[in-house]
Structure formats: structure tokens, C-alpha cells
Amino acid sequence: MSVSPKDTSGGHFEGRWERLWFGPGSAVRLGIFRIIVMVSAYDALNRFQSAVFQHASESGAGLLNRSWNPVFLLEVLHIGPPNEATANVVYWTLIAGLIAGAVGLMTRLAMVVCAALFTYWAAVHYSFGQPHHDCIVLTFALWALVFSPAGRGVSLDALLGRALGRGNANGAQPVLGDAVPGAAFPIHFTRASAAIGYFFAGSSKLAIGGLGWANGYTLQAIMLGYRSDWSGALAGSTRLCQLMQIGLLAIQIAFPLVLLPGKWGRYARWFFVPGAVSFHLMAMKTMNTGSFLTLWFVVVAAFVDWDRVPGFLRRVAGERPVWLRAALWAAMAVFVYTCYHVFIASKPDGVRWGAALVASGVAAWAGAQMFLGKQDQAAV
């Protein structure tokens, strides 16, 4: 995990621990992280929407072989299945919270509403069926945002504060490189949660299935049992599937290396984050096992150093050999198109436009930073 060089207090365990979680971080980066987490939560909310509403209105009664089996969280709190009115109130409150959270209006309150109600919404959904692990990291990211200065950058709160003379220490809207105490916490916590998740996803396969799990047939069977666009093409070869399984195990089990401090962690992130994203892309195109958009977005949001994107783009645009620039731009174009094709073009309208809006916003921000020549003070 990266630690800001500005905080130098203490060198022993507690000092390093507190710098990591409570030390300063970029307000702009946290703001972009917050927006992407809100969009991811919106996607998950919509995926769970029909299940919760169908049960709340009992429209599926008699048609489904399913019953209410509450998760511990709801059982301990004595919360039963919602009726239609409750479901409507929760849904629309959560929508309002997500919108307020995305634009950064009354951000702290919005974060509390989003974390609490999203946890409830997902718990209700999972109490009617089998719990899945695609929203675990998102849920922890939402709760981490509650305890952070999430509204200090890229938010209406910051704009209003500036207009009313309540900006940062310099009396201005935070810009790239501005550090705010506690701003790194949600990002570090989400990174740690993602690393734990990937590690146990891989090690559980070895612990339960043994080395035989990577026999090639296992992946073939999942692809053919849950067909998606590329299942037929890639499930044809047992050897190819075996290679993919070995690669998957390697990426998942070794993923915690991204948490290493210093340059080794940075190198690891350049390998494992694209590796995890590629894994999710392949999973989505080869097996219809549910949307991993949520996890994909949150992982990218947590591991991309958004402050460094403009500087990176500037260097790619102007300081490298032409062939390298062309290759990098081409690779980025292919990647963006693939992401659009996989995650946006195939989604329902609301999510498509929401995701497109966020992607456009982030791209516009990066472009503006690049062409307006803002200095990237935290550049590598």
C-alpha cells in the first residue's frame, strides 16, 4: 500500500499503521473513487431490484421453489422480509443517496445512507437465495467511505464550500496532489479487502478441489454449463482451459503481492490488476455466472492512481518514441472498446447510461487535466 511521503510521524508499528489508515491522501483521487463506487452500487442495486420487489409483492409466490432463509445479520437484528411499501421506501432512498453520493452533495450523510441501505438490500436479496461474493468488496468500500472525507474533492460540497469560503487550507477547491487526512483510508481498505478476496478465491479452489481442480475439465464444465458469448470457442480445448485455470490460480493466490510497499508493490499492481481485470472480462464472456461489473469497477477504482492518470497521458502523448506512443494509445483504445462492449453495451438502459456518464466524466476530467497542463505533483 502506498504511503504519502508527507506524513513522517513515527517509524515503529503503530506509526506505520496509523499513517497507513489515518494518514493523508489525495482528495481528488478519493472523489473519483467515491463516484465509481456509487455507480457500482447502483448497478448492484438494480441487479437485486427485481428479486427483492418480486418477493416483497409476492408476485413470484407459487411459481418459485424458494423460501426466506435470512443471513445472520438480519436474523440477529430480527429483521424479516420487507413488504412492498418498505421495499419501495428503501429503494428510492437508496437511489437518492447514490445520486447525492455520486455528485457529492451532503456527502457524509449520503455515504451513511448508501452503506446502511445497500447492506440491507443485498442481505435481503441473499436471504431469498444463495449469497454470492461479487458485492463483498463493494460493501466494505461503501462502509469505508462513511469514515472518510469523501466529499472533500470532486464534489458539489467542495464547490459550495469554495463558493461560501469554506475550502481547504488554502481556501481553494482541492486539486491534484492536495492531501487530506484520512482520504487514503477507503482506498487502502478496499485494496486489502480485494486482496483477501482474490487470495481466498484461489486458495479455496486448491484447498477444496486440490491440484485436480486445474484439470481443464472444470473450466470447460463451468463454461458449458453457464454458456456465454465465447464459451463455445474457448471450451473446445481442454489444454487451453487447463492453462487458463493455472493462470487464474496464479493471479488469485499471488494477488496480495499488490499490497507490498514501494516499487515491488507498484510492479505487482501493473501485473496483477490488469490480470484480475482480464480474468473478469474473460469470465463475463465465457460463463454466464452473474455480473462481475461491480467487483471489476471497484478494483479498478481502488488500484488506479487517478492522480497520476493525467501525467501518464501527457507522457504517453509527448515524451515517448512515436511507435511506443502509438502502441500505448492503440492498447488503451482496444481496452476501452472491450470494456464498453462487455460492460456497457450489454447492460440495461439505466446502467448503461449511468456507466457511460461516469466514464465520460472521468475521461473528460483526465483530458482537461492533461490539456490544461495541471502539474501532476504525485507523478512517478
Place this chain on the structure above:
Amino acid sequence: MGSLALVVIAVGGAPGLLAKPCSGSSGGSSGGWFGVSDARVERGGATLEVQNGRLMRLVAGEDVVLSPVDNGPLGNVWDLAADPSGLTFVAADGGVFVAAPGVAALERVPIRDGAPAGAPRSVAMDGSRRLWVATENAVGAMDPSFGWGRCLPESDLPGQGPFALSLEGGTLEIRGTDGAKRIEVGGEAPAAAFFASANGIQLTAEFPAALAFSYGEVPEIEVTGAAGAAAAGDWMARYRVNGHHRLRSLDDDRALRDLAPGRHRLEVFGFDRYLRRTPPLAIELHVAAPFYYQKWFLLAAVGVLGAGIFGFFAVRASSRRTTALRVLGSSAILGALCLQVAAGIWPHAKGWPFVGYSMYSQPFDPSGHVHEPLLHFHDDKGRSATRSAYSMGLAVDSPWQVLHPLIDGNGPAIARMWEIMPALLPNWNVTSFQVVSERTKLMPTGPVPVPPLVLAHVERGESR
């Protein structure tokens, strides 16, 4: 039917309700009257035809010899039976096989408990999708998907085999060396002549009782005949848990050892000698979790962990300049991370969001099939379409949640399917649909499609 009903009551059989292997009477003639088959079935634009003991598929004048997908022995092909669902069942020396339109190989139908064993000579499929099989020595009905069934008693057979079968409505004609015999096999199953219990608690048809088990205690099913062993012997019982489409044999699994903690519904079905199914007797089973997954233990463990972490940070903080808020925050952060690690080590679905990551961790055994549950639709113009279970518009996280009611012949579920049909397939006049489990066999050379399991076939205007 009247005389047959009498047989049901009067004929004694093996005591109890367990399925026994059925190979018929000893001996049996090789059957000089049983001639060379010329059976022929038209399916999906192709014709399946038996020619000189081989099974041919004729498509636009091109003849292809069909053989088993595993290249196992097929032997002489004797007979074909057309299933309304589109499948064709094949009686051959090597066993009972199934063929499907568009699939270039045959797949063996396993012969399991109670079904007629031996070399099949004749097959027939009735409107209730029972597959009637005649061998050299025995005749019986079997489930066409899973291969279990029942044999007819010798008193129903016309002398010695080999036997040949034909069906007309609900009447089965059995031809043997001593002529032919016609028996009525249609209609509803008579009221069940048995009781079922789990650990001494009676299963009932309505308002099932609930039975609680501590962790490690194994529920055991007992089935007894209502009118003594004689009546019981004429019935076979099978059971299922949580509405699963596969009915299990009491021979193998009388004790439910693999029940996970949680709530389960046990249902026991009776089958008479003609494989007619009774409504289920049911009971709710509540299996407790082990103590380390109990709420009180988990809450206590979380409390102890939290207190320990808080204590650690509080003690360390006393010698440093830090705030109480940071001690609290550090404790919460480390506690949450520890719980995530614990969930990774001991996954538990109910612990969400601390559930672990153990999905898709079982290796696939390549000797089995890959199953893909789907819905197939057919219209009056001979067109076919395939849709996933999710197309019904019901939110489910497993397609079986919506397919099981259709497989069970649930009236409201089937009615809803017909209601949404115009939206699902606009401008189609759908005449039938099926719940199908598409199957693929994984071979070293790559995946090979094999004929699917048709788990339900519903015609317009029929309940099932």
C-alpha cells in the same frame, strides 16, 4: 383397470418398498417369432430407421449410422420409441439408448434399481412419459431420464419372452411366445398404500410436521405398508429433498447423511407397479449448524476478537500520543480484516458479508455430464426456440428455482408460462414447451454434445 386394481391389492411381492433389480423369470426362449425390426421414426426433418439391425439417420438422402458417444457396444438394434418431447429411445442388445435431433450420437440410458435388466428387445413411450421396456425375460416401466423403474409381475406377462410392446392410449399390449396380453396402465395412481416416517415422525400429505435435528444427527426414512407387507410389496417409494428433480432410492440413501445445516423439505413418493406416482408425503427437517456456526458462538467469538484487538491498541496507545478515536478506528479496521480472513478460512453463506470465497471450487469429474438447464419451445409451423429459465422474468439465482415447479406440473407456474408466451415469442403459436437439461460429455478430444434429458414436456391445454 378394474382387474388390475385388484392385482395391486392382492399380489404379494417382496416385503417393504425398496426397489429390487428385476431380471424377470429364469430361462426364456430366444423367440423364433421375434423378427427383424424395421422400426422407423420421423424426427426434426430427419428419419431414424432400423436397417439390418443398425440404426440409421436419414437426412436428405444421406444415411448415417448412429453409434454410442463413448463408442461402447450397441449390438443389434431391435426397436425405436418416439417420445412426444422429440427424443427417440432405442432398444438394442447393448441396452437402452436415447437419440435426439441434431445430436450425432446415442447416449446410454442407465438401467437402475427396479427397471428391467437384460438385453432390451422392445420399447414404447406413453403419454405420461413412462418408457416401457421389454427384454427377453421381463417387462417394466422406467423413468426415461434416470433409468429407475418397476417390473411387471409374471402374472401380467403372456408366457415366456422375448416380449414385444405396443401402446394404444393407456393400454399396453405385450406379445410373447404364448400370445398377447393387454393391460391398462393409464390413469391416476391409486391412493398410496404406505406410510413414511423420518425418525419416527409421520410424513403427511398436507401441513407437514417439522422435525429438528442437532448437528451430526442423521435423519432416517422408514417406509411401511399400510395393509401389511403384501400391499407394501406392490409399491416402490422414492424420495427427494428440497424439490430436486432427481428422485433417490431408499436402497442407497435411507439415511440422509449429506444434509447441510438449515431447513429442508423431505418428500416421499410412492410408485405402483405401473410406475404411476402418488402425491408426496412430506416433512420439514431443521438441521442445526455445528456449535461453531451457531449465532451465540459467532457473536461471542466476534466479541472476544474485538475486545482483544481493542485491548491491544489501547495498551499500545497508552505509551504513545494518539487519540481514543484512532484506537477505536484501528480496532474496527483490524477486526473487519480479521473477520474477512476468518470467512475465507471457514466460509459460511449466512455470514454475509463475511461469507468467504468457496464457489466453483469443486473439480469436475470428466466421466459425468455437463448439464445446462433450458426451456425449449415448439410452434405449429415446426419451428423451435430455446430460452433460459431467466426469460420467465422471475428473479432467481438458480434456474432450477423456476424450473422445478414446471417439472412438478405446478398449475400456476405452467399457466404463467402460457401467459407470457406471446411476449417471449411474438407471432409464434407455441404448441408445446419442455424443460430440458442439455448435456455435454467432456472427452480428451473436446466436448461432445449428447442427447438432453427432457424433464418435463407440456402440451398446450395440458397441465403437464
